Structures are given as C-alpha cells and as structure tokens.
Amino acid sequence: MRRLEDLVREIEELKRKEELFKSGGWIQKAIKKPGALTASAKRAGMSISEYCAQPNLSTKSKRRCNLAKTLKKFRSK
Numbered sequence: 068m069r070r071l072e073d074l075v076r077e078i079e080e081l082k083r084k085e086e087l088f089k090s091g092g093w094i095q096k097a098i099k100k101p102g103a104l105t106a107s108a109k110r111a112g113m114s115i116s117e118y119c120a121q122p123n124l125s126t127k128s129k130r131r132c133n134l135a136k137t138l139k140k141f142r143s144k
Contacts (some may be wrong), residue, residue: 104131
C-alpha cells in the first residue's frame with residue numbers, strides 16, 4: 068500500500084512538471100531572487116565570473132553561480 072501511494076505521488080509530480088514545461092516559463096521558476104548574484108558580485112567589487120571563481124563562497128552563492136553558468140549556455144551568440 069505504501070508503494071502504491073509513492074507511485075501516485077510520483078505520477079502527480081511528473082504531471083505537474085509536464086504542465087509547467089508545456090506552459091513555458093519553466094526556467095524562470097528556477098530563479099527565485101533575480102539579481103541577487105549580480106548584487107553580491109557588485110558589493111564585492113567584481114564581475115559575476117570573478118565572483119564565482121572565488122574558492123570560499125557560501126552554498127547559496129555556489130548554487131547561484133552554477134545556475135548562472137547553466138543559463139549562460141542558453142544565450143544565443
């Protein structure tokens with residue numbers, strides 16, 4: 068019975084993700100606080116790439132840097 072509930076929950080989650088993907092705007096939902104990484108970099112007096120190259124960043128900053136690197140790949144040249 069427990070396994071059945073898990074499967075139902077998983078199916079509902081997949082349906083939700085599919086709807087989100089079909090409706091477009093799915094990547095915007097990944098950005099919780101637009102401009103936060105830029106603001107952190109500017110406060111440190113660096114560009115985003117310089118800021119992300121630092122070795123001792125907080126976990127949140129590392130995640131924001133990884134997302135920025137991912138989004139940079141979407142840009143058309």
